[in-house]
Amino acid sequence: MIRYSGQLLDYRKGFAFFTTGDGFRVASNAKIDDPNGQTTPLQPVTRVYARAAFDTGNGAIVELALSKSPLPNEAKYEEIKKFAVALSPQTANSDLSNREGLNGKPVLVVFTVQVPPKTPFNDSVYLATDVSGWSATAIRMDRVDALHYRVAQDYGSGTKFLFRYTRGSWRSAERGQDGLEVAPRPFTVGNADVQRIDNVVYHWGDEDQSAPDLGNGPVPTPFQPLPFNTPPHK
């Protein structure tokens, strides 16, 4: 007897289907109970968790223990896969070959960005991503020196998203070296333990090229020719 646990997709026409997509024949006298062998009010329907006991002789399920929560596994999928019933013989799937096989394990991703020299020293730099609705303040970065900001985040491998750097608003989002808006940067988390992303921001969207130091006090303007913010005087 082999016991395998999973979630039911369906239970019909004498077959129990797990979310692996496999259908297994259920013996006509199969017992349906709870994990302790007691009677259960649950029915073998979609989304219910089940532990199936297989008769290794004919591959049929002889006992189906039902639960609302996942049950511990006693057998590996490979051990019961041979009992799955299918009209057509399995053929190889070229879609599944040459795939990296991203396994979803947590990966520490370190983003480091070099900012333009005009970046105000007191400003914060953020990562805006499509998965956070392009909030311009989605992930705040830490300043590591006058020209670099860094943040480390955990992501499951295989995670994909687009991102841009901002200074907290879309008006101050990054611009390319040619002063033009840049396309969002694509990013995919690989299977490494640590992944490092190094980027350069050449300009900010709210830069005034005639102001030598972005955001640091008043600069002379045509309407305020004096470059100083002077207090009340008489």
Next chain:
Amino acid sequence: MPAAPAVGAAAPTPSPVGAFSLSADKIDFYSARYILTASGDVAVKLADGTRITGQTFAMDVRLNRFVVAGNVKLEAAGQSYDGVAFADFFDFDRQYFVPLSEEPDRWTYAHGDYAHPYRGREMPGDTFFLPDVSHDRVFASSRKVVVQPRESIKFVTPTLNFGLAKLPWPSYFLNFTANPNFAQNSLPGAFVDGPYDAFGGGHSLATAHLRYDNADKVFLAYEQHQVSDRHYLVTSISPLTRPFKQYNFDAFDRLSPKTQIQASFQESAFQQGFKSPLSATAFSNLRFTAGLPHSYLQLTADQYWLSLLAQPPPRINGLYYYGDPTHPWYPNHPSDANLIWTSFANRVFSRDPHLVFSTRVGIGFAHEGYGLFSLDGASTTTVSNHLVGFTLAAPSIALIRDAAGLHRDVFLNLTFDKQRQWFSIPHHTDSTVAAASLSHAFDRHFSTLLAYTISNTGDFWGNNQPVIYPSITTYQSPVTGQIYPSWAAFDGFQTQRSLLGQLLYTPSTAFTTSVALRYNHDFPEPIPGLAPQPNVLAWQNYGLTPYQLTVDVRFRLTPILSVDFTDAYFFNFGGYQKWSPNYGIGVLR
């Protein structure tokens, strides 16, 4: 059924996919995980007319795929198939089906060709995976939705869960497109903002906002987006329900791969409801950018209308105002334009990447028909200017290498910026900013920074220097009234010296804290001013406070929510500036 042709390996296809509708007894959306589930009489109708019914539905919106399971019926290509589960992987244009006649089988469809299944073809192991959402909070519930893969979900008559209350709404439009133009914001700032995306589509979004700020308290605002991949047009009215309204219009268009234009227009009007305004002012800005070989050109232009309405008749004391003196009339409508050429960063030495420089030159003018500047009794209506400047930078010079190779090097960063700007009223300004910083990571958790910046600004008027900056002037604090006699020596030349030390502690990706101490020694000396605006940490002083300690603590509450707390201490500057009146608490997502 004819044999299916060979099919190549699938790769994610960004080709557009049509919207599909989903109806069921209960549809739930879990916003924290972007998972949509449905149960009971599930019916999915795809854009090509394919219909799938079943007992349960689950869609990982970010992975862009769905599953229908339980007593499934697939109606496609004029046929009807009984089955157990159906899955559609939109990004790969693959559909997977477990049919059930006398015995089950496994069919794979490619490109929606339901007449030619690949029988027995191996499927991805998680094809029919049903996510466990038993511990997640439902944000929106409905009985019918329309899903545009990779873009949006439209909920028909949903109930939205705001934590404290679940409220019915006529419609809710959830936009999760990868197009960042939907995030452009034309609304003015508010202390609290609750958006409700009422209606939308692939290129539009209509959002009502419930907002709060100190001046208007609770009020409504409205914002409309029209976007494509290369343009956006965002308009807003805020507040809708208070007399002092702001009408905003922001537009952007990527005219060509090397040119773009950005425009904004803002009108501020005092009006009851939408009646004729009592007073109104406006501002517009245009910015055109053209990428050039190894440089770019930017033209910016501004136009101000200090009063948009007709001149009122003279009132008490010969003053001109609309209604009462709080709505004064100003005839001025100044304008200005600047054209700046900026080079890319170039290496100073061709073989050394550490030292780079960029240069800029520009011309501009400003005009105000009622007079822009007066000197010696002569008024000027137009002032032109031209400028030249350059920036030198040496980022990340490894000053001391970490012998152990653990990235604990000591790095030096250097920047130097110099600019001169000449004006047609005879003066010129010079600015020089030099900065150096040392950074060092002790280990993965502790790092430190020491930075020194010196900034000089000079305003040169030649023989008119004592006229513009008279030494007899007395400067005083607007809060304490204290006189600052050292300002008598101020004649248009300012020096700021700033020393900053920072310690950053990051024990985990879920918790970060930093402490920064800044010391400034400046001329002219700083004068204490008023309390800052909301969400601004620094006081409105004249110059920088001599000492400032800034503490920042950030911790992650959930995978998508972080709380950021920031406060600053000013060491009793002026006798009353201790902690910043506005500590900052932000929820980041």
